[in-house]
Amino acid sequence: MFYGYAMSVCLRYVQDRNDALEVMQDGFFKVFTKIDTFDAGRPFKTWLCRIMINCALDHYRRRNQKFNTDTIEGKDAAVEEMALSEMSYAEILELVNRLSPVYRVVFCMAVIDGYSHEEIAEKLQISVGTSKSNLSRAREKLKIMLSKINSDDYARMAR
Structure with missing residues (x-):
C-alpha cells in the first residue's frame, strides 16, 4: 500500500x-x-x-561518499522561476537527481523534507556551515541547469 x-x-x-x-x-x-x-x-x-x-x-x-564542493557562478532568479513554472514534478526531480550526491541529499533534506541546517549537520556529521554552503551550491547548480533548459527551449522556438 x-x-x-x-x-x-x-x-x-x-x-x-x-x-x-x-x-x-x-x-x-x-x-x-x-x-x-x-x-x-x-x-x-x-x-x-x-x-x-x-x-x-x-x-x-x-x-x-565524501562531501565535495564546487565553485559556482550565480544566475538570475527570474530564469529559475520561469523555467520552474513550466516543468512537471518528474522533470524537476530529474534535475535534482543530476546533482552530486552530497548536494542532492542536503537539498532534499532542507527543501523537500524541511530539515533545519542543524538537523542536517547532525545527521550527516558535517558542520552547519557546510550544510548551508552545500544547499546554496545545490540551488546554484539547479539554477544553471534551469537556465540551460530555458535557453535551449528559447533557441528551439526561435528557429
Missing part, C-alpha cells in the same frame, strides 16, 4: 533505482521490526517518511 510513496522518498536521495529499492527494503524492514514504536496518534506516512530518509542517509554513509 505504501510502496509508491516510500519509493518516491528513496529516489529523492539516491540516483540509481536499484539503490532506491535497497534503501526501501531496509526501510520497510525497520518499519516492520519497529512497528511497536509507532505512535498511533500521529500520521503513519510521516513516520514512514522519516524511516526512509534515515535509511537513505545510512546507505549514503555506508558508501563512504
Whole structure:
C-alpha cells in the first residue's frame, strides 16, 4: 500500500533505482521490526517518511561518499522561476537527481523534507556551515541547469 510513496522518498536521495529499492527494503524492514514504536496518534506516512530518509542517509554513509564542493557562478532568479513554472514534478526531480550526491541529499533534506541546517549537520556529521554552503551550491547548480533548459527551449522556438 505504501510502496509508491516510500519509493518516491528513496529516489529523492539516491540516483540509481536499484539503490532506491535497497534503501526501501531496509526501510520497510525497520518499519516492520519497529512497528511497536509507532505512535498511533500521529500520521503513519510521516513516520514512514522519516524511516526512509534515515535509511537513505545510512546507505549514503555506508558508501563512504565524501562531501565535495564546487565553485559556482550565480544566475538570475527570474530564469529559475520561469523555467520552474513550466516543468512537471518528474522533470524537476530529474534535475535534482543530476546533482552530486552530497548536494542532492542536503537539498532534499532542507527543501523537500524541511530539515533545519542543524538537523542536517547532525545527521550527516558535517558542520552547519557546510550544510548551508552545500544547499546554496545545490540551488546554484539547479539554477544553471534551469537556465540551460530555458535557453535551449528559447533557441528551439526561435528557429
